[in-house]
Amino acid sequence: MRTVIFRSIAPYLTSLMVLFSIFVLLRGHNEPGGGFIGGLIAASALAIYGIACGVAPVRRAIYFHPMAIAAFGLFMSGMAGVLSVFASVPYMSGLWIYPHLFGVEIPLSSVLVFDVGVYLVVVGAISSIALALEERDRD
Amino acid sequence: MSASAPGTTFIVLMLPFLAALIAPWLTRRLGHNAAWLLALAPVAIFIHFLGFSADVADGGVVTGGFQWVPSYNVSFSWLIDGLSLTFALLISGIGALIILYSGGYLKGHDQLGRFFSFMLLFMGAMLGVVISDSFLMLFVYWELTSITSFLLIGFDHTREASRRAAIQALVVTGGGGLALLAGLLVIWNITGVSQVSLLLSYGDELRGSPFYLLALFLVLGGAFSKSAQFPLHFWLPNAMEAPTPVSAYLHSATMVKAGVYLLMRLNPVLGDTVWWETILPVFGGATLIVGTLLAIRQTDLKLMLAYTTVSSLGLLVMLTGFGSEHAIAAAVLYLVAHSLFKGGLFMVAGLIDHEAGTRDVTKLGGLRKAMPVTFIAALAGAISMAGLPPFLGFLAKEEIYYALWATDPWSLAFVAIAVIGNGLMFVIGFAVALKPFLGPEVKTPKHAHEGPALLWLGPLTLGAAALVAALISPVTHRFISSPMASAIAGAPETVTISVIPHMGPALILSLVTIAFGIIAYRMLDRLRAGMAWLLSAIGWGPDRGFDQFISGAVRLSVAVTRLVQPGRLDVYMTVTFLMIAAALIGPMAWYGEWPAMPVWPEDAQFHELVVAAIVLIGLAAVIYARDRLTAIVSLGIQGFAVALIFMLFGAPDLSFTQFMVETLAVVILALVMTRLKLHASDHRPTLQKIIDMSVAIACGGGFTLYLLAVTQQPFNTALSDFFAAYSKIVAHGANVVNVIIVDFRGTDTLGEIAVVMVTGLAILSLIRIRTPRSTVADNDPDRRPGQAVVESREVR
Amino acid sequence: MEPILAMLVGALFTVAIYLFLSKHVIRILMGAAILGNAVNLLIFTAGRVTREVPPIIPGDADALTGAAANPLPQALILTAIVISFSFFAFLLVLGYRAFQELETDSSDDMRVAEPVGDKTPPAGY
Known part of the structure; x- marks a missing residue:
């Protein structure tokens, strides 16, 4: 699997896939996509990178332990629900704000925070599994 | 009826439990002297209930409580009448003395705090049993007494005999409790009321019901097991493995009387039938005789007393069964008298054991000089037990004979039983009270001397109480006997008997009893040898039967476990999937609701059919794959085909997710599988393959039929419509699937x-x-x- | 289209269960993967199928109008796919580790929890 061509294009492929996954994540509310799919795409990107170049570069590249990323995502999703406390509405009620940035209206919401949390959990957990299995491949 | 001070009564009912909570802590601080403080709890209870006595003596009934589970009409309510008041006074009064006694008896024991705690827990439970008005509360407290009794009997849990006795008591009384629950539920079902106080007016309805016998037998199962009636008596003597305070409190004065209490409580509604008036006297009489005969055989002071407790309980059940006015009066007097003298005698036995180091009656003698106070207490107990004036036991025995005496053969038989039983109890009473104290001094394992006040305070007080109660009998009758007898009879009753004997058959029978007792006392050793021979000739007893029952239960459960848990995954799986197939197909077959024969969908398009065919090909390839890689790839093919199906039917989100997942699954499967030296091909024997295939087809076919049936029903779109309508307006999202996931x-x-x-x-x-x-x-x-x-x- | 999908679901279940009943860990694993698909397709079909119109509200509309696929089963299945994948991975690793420890891939030989000839419990008290 670790051919020169594969090794050379893998970083670019991975970056593209991660970018695409974020795109899928963000458009998920109105078009097909969302945290689960985005997370899976990013996780496969990391898995591909791991197969091509070994696990160590992947771990270096994502800097955090994948499980830590997943844990942070879970925390983020949970907290997205807690945000509704400040608006005196029940847990997990969606909240929306529309700040204007450079003249463009950007809809931000607690739901988006939640979806990003889902994304991080899926990326973290699945890539952690994949990386752990790939690591075992070499010992 | 008046509902006074409900709050106070509730607190009083909870008081023992609270005291149990702090007992270990208090004991760690104060050592055995914590008994003085802890005894305040029962004293407070005693005083609280004493406050009701004037009211109750005038025929009042105090009820109180609150709703517990209103939807099921279950209440936490209590009923204080003559019967429950007497019991409550006995429990709290003797309880206070027992707590003090325990402090002396287990002084320096490192588990003393735990012991106090258990004792107080038991006290709370027992109090609950006699005070409960609602059936369920009665049952809960009833089982709580079984559990606390288990803990107390097994207190010395490092000894196997203790553990066995504890388990035995729990199995017998706890099992009886379940019978009681069933019986109470039957009564509840017949009458529609779940409270004792309301039940009293339903007597005729209950007795006329076709389920009367069922209710009766179930209730008797509970009462007889708790009150150690023959042939369930065996757990009580074994319970003597417990420390003596436990025996004195639970197994003579209070807990074992719970069964008698229940019978007395239900006498107005269940009694007065041929069944009641036959079963109770017969079992009670048998218990009386068996108990005394077995008591004769013993040489251990505690065991002698334990068996006479069995016989006393038999006597009480017998009297309750007769149900006549005098029989009830006799039962009341005997119950109170027995609690006083038996509790006292047990404490004496423990005291002797504690000070002399043995409680084997053949190794004791001449202690009267060393332990004079104990001797007085023992004598008081024995006189009351023997039914001699001027103690309460005398009143009880006079009343018993008065109640039983008649000239028909049935009554005469029971008179004879009572005379023999009482005579033998006379013997045991004096054997316990005289034998260790009189005669030449015998060398005992410990050098005997008088015990501390904590130890002799209890028996002495109880002895004095029995004396005073008899001497001021009009007061006793007014406040205790008459209200209690009225509650048992369900009609006002007055008890009048006094210490002054008056001529009549009762007195003659008393004299006969005493004469028989004196003769038997002199022949005690010979009687004992005779009984020992008889018992060893019989060999088998319910006690051994219990062991056989338990080991049989263990063997049965081992066999059942081996049968249902063979430890083979494929067996479990086969059973599971067969059940699933049965659950799917069974209802359709039972109700004949098969789905209609599906018609070929006209709108099915070619590419859709191709995708479905790819799924099938992938599946077939997985099964027939000769090597791992083919199997993995085939697995991926069927997964991608399923993703295509999602795509074709308007689910792009699912489709993408499925694609990603299948890719990842194939990758990690390949990663792992390439490292395993596994047999990819299937080498089950052909027969096994056929069986497995049939199970799989049954199950899969079941799912198909089920799904066909479901899709042929009209579809309820309410939920989907809701999400479709509000997704954008409320949640600002156009992708309904994603909105459901992250928002709704x-x-x-x-x-x-x-x-x-x-x-x-x-x-x-x-x-x-x-x-x-x-x-x-x-x-x-x-x-x-x-x-x-x-x-x-x-x-x- | 539902009848065809119903039969497909039946086929998926049949194969999954047939694989489950074989005693080899690897085949059981593949059965588990197929079973996940079977269940997902079952839910999907039970929610009725519509062709090619995903449940996405057009830009100018406020609500989903006209014929579109049922969004509810899709939402259920979407999370189910991810969860069944994580469990599949877990089973895979479990089977792999069991193979390493016990040196067998046959479930019949894995008798650590329920050994053959287990001792009877003590009969005393």
């Missing part, structure tokens, strides 16, 4: 991603746990495949 059902999703996270953690830890292969695995020549190396693990 967000909390669900939170749980689901938590699951994903946890599986990730589990996988990581599975991978990281390693067995050191070099040490055990390779050097052990006997190691077979499938044998685990689980002894040593290291986590990296």
Whole structure:
């Protein structure tokens, strides 16, 4: 699997896939996509990178332990629900704000925070599994 | 009826439990002197209930409580009348003395705090039994007495005999409690009321019901097991493994009387029938005789007393069964008298054991000089037990004979039983009270001397109480006997008997009893030898039967476990899937609701059929794959085909997710499988394959039929419509699927991603746990495949 | 289209269960993967199928109008796919580790929890 061509294009492929996954994540509310799919795409990107170049570069590249990323995502999703406390509405009620940035209206919401949390959990957990299995491949 | 001071009564009912909570702490601070403080709890209860006595003596009934589970009409309510008041006074009064006695008896024991705690718990439970008005509360407290009794009997849990006795008591009385629950539910069902106070007016309805006998037998099962009626008597003598305070309190004065209490309580509604008036006297009489005969055989002071307790309980049941006015009066007097003298005598036995180091009656003698106070207390108990004036026992026995005396053969038989029983109890009473104290001094394991006040205070007080109660009999009758007898009879009754004997058959029978007792006392050793011979000739008894029952139960459960848990995964799976197939197909077959024969969908398009065919091809390839890689790839093919189906039917989100997942699944499957030396091909025998295939087809066919049936029903679109309508307006999202996931059902999703996270953690830890292969695995020549190396693990 | 999908679901279940009943860990694993698909397709079909119109509200509309696929089963299945994948991975690793420890891939030989010839419990008190 670790051919020169594969090794050379893998970083670019991975970056593209991660970018695409974020795109899928963000458009998920109105078009097909969302945290689960985005997370899976990013996780496969990391898995591909791991197969091509070994696990160590992947771990270096994502800097955090994948499980830590997943844990942070879970925390983020949970907290997205807690945000509704400040608006005196029940847990997990969606909240929306529309700040204007450079003249463009950007809809931000607690739901988006939640979806990003889902994304991080899926990326973290699945890539952690994949990386752990790939690591075992070499010992 | 008046409902006074409900709050106070509730607090009083909870008081023993609160005291039990602080008992260990208090004992750690104060040692055995904590008894003085802890005894305040029962004293307070005693005083509280004493406050009701004037009211109750005038025929009043105090009820109180609150709703517990209103939807089921279950209340936490209590009923204080003559019967429950007398019991409550006995429980709290004797309880206070027992707590003090325990402090002296177990002084320096490192588990004393625990012991106090158990004792107080039991006190609270017992109080609850006699005070309860609602059936369920009665049952809960009833079982609580069984459990606390289990804890107390097994207090010395390092000895096997203790453990056995505790389990035995729990099985017998706890099982009886279940019978009682069933009986109470039957009564509840017949009458529609769940409170004792309301039940009293339903007597005729209950007696006329076709389920009367069922209710009666179930209630009797509970009462007889608790009150140790023959042939369920065996647990009570074994319970003497408990420390003596337990025996004195639970197994003579209070708990064992719970069964008698129940019979007395239900006498107005269940009694007055041929069944009641036959079963109770017969079993009671048999218990009376068997108990005394077995008591004769014993040489251990506690066991002698325990067997006479059995016989006394038999006497009480017998009297309750007769149900006549005098029989009830006799039962009341005897119950009170018995609690006083038997509790006292048990404490004396414990005191002798504590001071002399043995309680074997043949190894004791001449203690009267060393232990004069104990001797007086013992004498008081024995006189009352023997039914001699001027103690309460005398009143009870006079009333018994008065009640039983008649000239028909049935009554005469019971008179004879009572005379023999009372005569033998006379013997035991004096054997316990005189034998260790009179005669030449015998060398005992410990040098005997008078015990501390904590120890002799209890028996002396109880002896004095029995004396005073008899001497001021009009007061006793007014406040205790008459109200209690009225409650049992369900009609006003007055008890009048006094210490001054008056001529009549009762007095003659008393004299006969005493004469018989004196003769038997002189022949005690010979009687004992005779009984010992008789029992060894019989050999088998219910006690041994219990052992056989328990070991049989263990063997049965082992056999059943072996049968249903053969330890083979394929067996479990086969059974599971057969059940699933049955659950799917069974209802359709039973109700004949098969789905209509499906028609070929006209609109099915070619490419859709091709995709479905790809799924099938993928499945077939998985089954027939000769090597691993083919199997994995085929698995991927069927997964991608399923993703295509999602795509074709308007589910792009699902489709993408499925694609990603299948890709990842194939990758990690390949990663793992290439490292395993596994047989990819199936080598089950053909017959096994056919069986497995039939199970699989039954199950899969079941799902098809089920799905066909479902899709042929009209579809309820309410939920989907809701999401479709509000997705954009309320949640500002156009992709309805995503809105459902992250917004409408967000909390669900939170749980689901938590699951994903946890599986990730589990996988990581599975991978990281390693067995050191070099040490055990390779050097052990006997190691077979499938044998685990689980002894040593290291986590990296 | 539902009848065809119903039969497809039946086929998926049949194969999954047939694989489950074989005693080899690897085949059981593949059965588990197929079973996940079977269940997802079952839910999907039970929610009725519509062709090619995803449940996405057009830009100018406020609500989903006209014929579109049922969004509810899709939402259920979407999370189910991810969860069944994580469990599949867990089973995979479990089977792999069991193979490493016990040196067998046959479930019949894995008798650590329920050993053959287990001792009877003590009969005393």
